[in-house]
Amino acid sequence: MLAGIRHGAKLYTVDPRRTSSAQWADGWLGLDVGTDVALANAVGREIITTGLHNRAFIDRATTGFADYAATVEPYTLEWAERITQVPAGMIRELAHRYATADRAQLCWTLGITEHHNAADCVFALINLALLTGHVGRYGSGVCPLRGQNNVQGGGDMGAIPAKLPGGYDLEDDTERARFETAWGARIPPKPGRHLSQMFEAMETGQMRTLYCIGENPAESEADAAHARAMLSGLDHLVVQDIFRTATAELADVVLPAAADWCEYDGTVTSSERRVQRLRKALDPPGQARPDTHIICDLATRLGHAWGRPSAEQVWDELRSVSLKWHAGMSYQRLDELGGLQWPCPAEDHPGSTLLHERLWDTDPVRRGTPAPFTPVEHVPPVDELTEQFPIRLTTGRVLDSYNSGVQTGGYASPLRRREALCIDARDGARLGIADGERVLITSRRGSVEAPVRYDPTVRPGLAFITPHFTEQVDTNLLTNDAWDPKSGTAEFKATAIRIDKVRAEQASRAGRLAVAGE
Amino acid sequence: MTVDLGTIRRLVELTVDGEQVRVPEGSTILDACRAQDIETPTLCYAPNLTPVNACRVCVVELEGARTLVPSCARPVEDGMVVHTDSERVRHSRKMVLELLDSSVDLSQSGEDVDRWKDQYGVDAGRYGPPAAPAAAGERDARHAGHHEIPDGSTAATVAQPVKEDNDLYVRDYGRCIMCYKCVEACGTDAQNTFAIAVAGRGFDTRITTEFAVELPDSACVYCGNCIGVCPTGALKSVSEHELREAGQWDPDDETVTTTICSFCGVGCNLELHVQHNQIVNVTSPTDHSVTHGHLCIKGRFGFQHVQNLPEGS
Secondary structure: OHHHHHOOOOOEEEOOOOOHHHHHOOEEEOOOOOOHHHHHHHHHHHHHHOOOOOHHHHHHHEEOHHHHHHHHOOOOHHHHHHHHOOOHHHHHHHHHHHHHOOOOEEEEOHHHHOOOOHHHHHHHHHHHHHHHOOOOOOOOEEEEOOOOOOHHHHHHOOOOOOEOOOOOEOOOHHHHHHHHHHHOOOOOOOOOOOHHHHHHHHHHOOOOEEEEEOOOHHHHOOOHHHHHHHHHOOOEEEEEEOOOOHHHHOOOEEEEEOOHHHHOOEEEEOOOOEEEEEOOOOOOOOOOEOHHHHHHHHHHHOOOOOOOOOHHHHHHHHHHHOOOOOOOOOHHHHHHHOOEEOOOOOOOOOOOOOOOHHHHOOOHHHHOOOEEOOOOOOOOOOOOOOOOOOEEEEEOOOOOOOOOOOOHHHOOOOOOOOOOEEEOHHHHHHHOOOOOOEEEEEEOOOEEEEEEEEOOOOOOOEEEEOOOOOOOOOHHHOOOOOEOOOOOOEOOOOEEEEEEEOOHHHHHHHHHHHHHOO | OOOOOOOOOOEEEEEEOOEEEEEEOOOEHHHHHHHOOOOOOOOOOOOOOOOOOOOOOOEEEEOOOOOOEEOOOOEOOOOOEEEOOOHHHHHHHHHHHHHHHHHOOOOOOOHHHHHHHHHOOOOHHHHOOEOOOOOOOOHHHOOOOOOOOOOOOOEOOOOOOOEOOOOOEEEOHHHOOOOOHHHHHHOOOOOOOOOEEEEOOHHHOEEEEHHHOOHHHOOOOOOOHHHHHOOOOOEEEHHHHHHHHOOOOOHHHOEEEEEEOOOOOOOOEEEEEEEOOEEEEEEOOOOOOOOOOOOOHHHHHOOHHHHOOOOOO
16 A cells, blocks of 8 residues: 555545554544445545536446435535534545545445444445446446455355355355255355354353354454353353353353364465465364364364365365356466456456446346446434543454454564553543543443543544453453444444543452353 | 456566566566576565565676666666676675675575575675674674774674563574665565664664664564564564574474464465474465465464373473
8 A cells, every 4th residue: 555655646644543654644534433325425526516417327337326426415525524523524534635645445344344333434435436437347336345354254165154255146046956956965045153143042042052163252252251151151152262262161061173274285265265275284282283184174074075085175075166257267277367256257257457447338138137236224323422431442453463363462463562452542531530540441341441542633522442461451341242234344433432541349359250251 | 257357468578588578577587597597595585574675695796787687676678688697696695695794694594595605605604704793782882983993803793782672572683784674574565563763874784663662662572574574584483482492492393384463354375384292483475365374363373272281291
């Protein structure tokens, strides 16, 4: 991105914090947490009212523009300034720059998707791309920057309740029948539960057993005390992981896994849909074994002789059913080309760096189904700010660390400082809390103690903390597990908190809460 | 399309050592030499960095040019006549290597440098025994113009203690040839962090942080892209440094396996350098389109979790 700026690209950063990206940007829109839809709709309205929308593209390649225009009509710059706290002039500048750019991209991460209306936030951005035609052309587009090396691949392989491997809809009878024939098994036509629904099912007692592979929900779930109580209440918990995580500590059975990224073979799929090869560099320690070996042996014990396929055989089986995306991606080609981007339907297909090019085709048949605008409305975060919980806490990563820290805790980073609640110095002064002082942070779900750090990247009313150092601050005891009905994502990004000076009785109460959460 | 075809480029025709060569417009003389399998020594050149013409070891003779030209930076032009092995070229390359060898510890610069030293008849010994190493921090404090004329009994050197000020990498500036690669990688060619720069003048020129502070007090983000481009072992990981110090560095056992980073969704290719089932270094292929050889702190140093094993396992 910095190379792009150096070559003349303009960068606008939309982030409640003035991050290092914001410091490099041509403009920083420091919006209030959870007002993304309000901002996007105001940008859309400004583009429409100034006539900067791409009428030719809208007419030819989209549907629902009139509804969209009507929906965003009330989102004036002045109204948006009040809701988002971003100066109207800056919203206007972003709208005009985006609309008049030759090519422009919208890139986002969890600041958009870890909300109770995650999918709506994404739709609000897609609407802007459709409004301006910044999609389906080189250098344009909408791009969720994936936070994990294979979150894209996991979904592509069917680890989404409503999808089969290769992006086919589970409820598509024809496709499901094809998979059933290939696998010689019946596939339930109704989607299973996603993670948030699983925890609800644990609560109602419908789910009594969990087999958890390579995830640490006891620390990474929002409202972690609740998550731990649910996991502890299961009849049977199996954890397959490379670490003895907090979740593994709760398990009845722990299956030690190899670190597949360097101790076995396979593939991962990056943000840009590029499938690349993992290769074995180390022998796994002790009894640790590759995930597929464990799963296949488990299947054998359950009466299905899956044998011990190699990573390539597993991949080739996927290729045989993922006809549109992966069929052309042999290990040999992945090795020779340094990866391939799906869709890659045949071995003579070069892969696809660009999606949605069809929207620009002048032939209506090749152009296909138009892309729909999806009008969405601003809805504030679930966890309301009140007199009792007046400060907005948002969570995020820092450069050298990662998620619940089980991996990055393993190396010594000179950048690492003690975990602290980052607040603005003016809030500190108002609350009588000194830089470095330990405080009690309380949300509607729990309390944790942490030192405070005055941080110039956050503004009054906002606080920031990471989830990386649970041994110091068990951040997710605070966060809200209210989740988006469309995507299942919990609202990690918007927690209402109170910051209190630590007093003796509060300290012991926090201790009890932490114990109760274990 | 996955393969970046780039813009269509005209072919340029030139003569290299008497042979007609046709290479795409915009290529360098070095590219033309390599296309002809003419070995050309380079130190400050890297395919993923902007040429800075610092080391001058790649110079060739270009007919009509007053001076020898650095082949790594000079674009080809139609009708150029280039000599890569003339007496003038050989002499210049010898002097570059000899002056470096007399003043810098090149013992970890790799087999290519050893071979070039033989090939060009380098004899650093003729400058006399090396001068005593500088004390810690002494070279960092030198000001321009504060020099005493040496008596010529010893060869001036940049020898100095290794800077060990953080858990991830060391700076062994007694091995630094001032190729500028680390500064470029830290700056606009990759990381845009600008934690290090060139300071001082003449023989006192050195790579340093602002006010020569220790790395943890500098702007460094520990991407290690400086290590990735260092040609002489002046910058190296703490793991490599400690294994070498302990006499346990075993390049003969080393395997290099390319895999994908286990952290974010960018998909950086990692080359895991493994000795005795331990990752000792991580690099990234310069010719891969995802990051062109550059990494972040997690990719370069965040592998330790796979080898933090319980005692006795």
